[in-house]
Amino acid sequence: MWLAKKLETFKKQLNFTSSGQGNVTRTSLAIDDIIVMNQIEDLDNTLDTEMVYQFIVCEECGITHCKPGDWAAIRKAGGYILFIPAFAWIPGEGGEENEYLPPDYLTIIGTILLTEEKFAELKTLVPYFDQYIEFNHLTNSEALNLFKFEAPQNLFGALPRLSGLQRERLLAASEGELGQMLDVLEKEMRKLELEESEISIEPISENEPLISFYLDDTQAAEWKALYKNESGYGLIIGERFKIKHFQSLESLE
């Protein structure tokens, strides 16, 4: 998970003659020097209401779906706009597992977070997104999938098929007995999946008590997975942000 800092666009010339369009000029969007959208003029509007787009389109014709993969969803949670895998679309309707897989940069570096100010800046560079005043909110199931997707070393498998936690790969917890702490973790995951609640994402504060797990791995990796507060535990995604879910007033009654 990565907080966007630098936004840039640049023009490029492309040869679309194979699809009868001749030579064209297109604009790429880079976030922190990574090309996040390769041809913003070719963003396809068919899934506008879902806020799901092919971020990297075919460089020979600019037509969405010409090649598989490189899809992402735009979501809001707390004060952030997120670019995440289009989880609900994987596997695709026709069973085409690769059709809606995310761009490699989301898998390698992590999902992208923009503050609302950064997204406003993005709109000046990508006018297509001017239409978004309201955003689709990150759902419970998307938050759970994001937690799994952001866990280190494919502890929950990899897309297109995220799975349950591979408990046997964890060696120890930073506090308490490993089995008990893993039960706490799995309980928090179930709560996130089942509770009707609004999801928010907030940065971990400096002295926040965290619980890490250690991987059974040659390069002994630490996985910051849980935070602790007066009301219990919660999940951390991408090592830096906590998932907060607030029960609606209705479900508290």
Ligand SMILES: [Zn+2]
């Ligand atoms: Zn093409």
